[in-house]
Amino acid sequence: MTQCIFCQIVNKELPASVVYEDDLCLVFMDIFPIKPGHTLVIPKSHGAFLHELDDKVREHLFIVATAVLQAQRSAGIAKDGANLLVNDGKAANQHVPHVHVHILPRDQGDIGKVAWTFLTRMLNFFGKDKKKVKLDALAKDIRQHLPSTIMK
Ligand code: AMP
Ligand code: ZN
Numbered sequence: 396m397t398q399c400i401f402c403q404i405v406n407k408e409l410p411a412s413v414v415y416e417d418d419l420c421l422v423f424m425d426i427f428p429i430k431p432g433h434t435l436v437i438p439k440s441h442g443a444f445l446h447e448l449d450d451k452v453r454e455h456l457f458i459v460a461t462a463v464l465q466a467q468r469s470a471g472i473a474k475d476g477a478n479l480l481v482n483d484g485k486a487a488n489q490h491v492p493h494v495h496v497h498i499l500p501r502d503q504g505d506i507g508k509v510a511w512t513f514l515t516r517m518l519n520f521f522g523k524d525k526k527k528v529k530l531d532a533l534a535k536d537i538r539q540h541l542p543s544t545i546m547k
Pocket of ligand 1: 400409411424425426427428435482488489490491492
């Protein structure tokens with residue numbers, strides 16, 4: 396079994412609240428969301444750094460990330476704005492060494508709340524099952540709003 400937790404999610408060895416998947420990428424809800432709707436887009440192939448991916452895969456990741464962002468907007472989750480973020484390497488705050496694009500919905504004036512949750516989010520290990528139900532529901536909502544361009 397691979398040590399990489401995102402590869403384990405790709406291989407269905409670990410559970411995730413999946414929004415979308417195709418041959419090249421997988422989209423699922425962040426388990427410690429900084430904001431409701433915090434989503435991750437990952438390549439199915441392993442690589443810690445963006446430059447390690449094939450150009451085709453890297454391009455596809457951002458096409459899918461943009462579609463997820465559109466879906467979040469239509470669902471009213473990221474109506475004010477969003478951060479798309481890649482922490483490229485450990486020194487850049489990357490904790491899981493498998494490329495992932497964070498999609499972080501933002502609301503006007505939420506910086507204090509975002510900063511606080513960023514610092515404290517991993518302390519909350521309780522209510523895991525309840526949390527999973529919520530994340531599954533959000534994943535379903537986003538999936539239902541995905542533009543037809545990426546849905547097969
Ligand atoms: P980074 O700090 O950029 O490497 O982000 C890694 C992200 O992965 C964090 O936001 C974590 O909350 C998230 N994460 C870690 N383990 C899991 C998991 N099993 N399922 C979903 N998200 C995860
Ligand atoms: Zn991996």
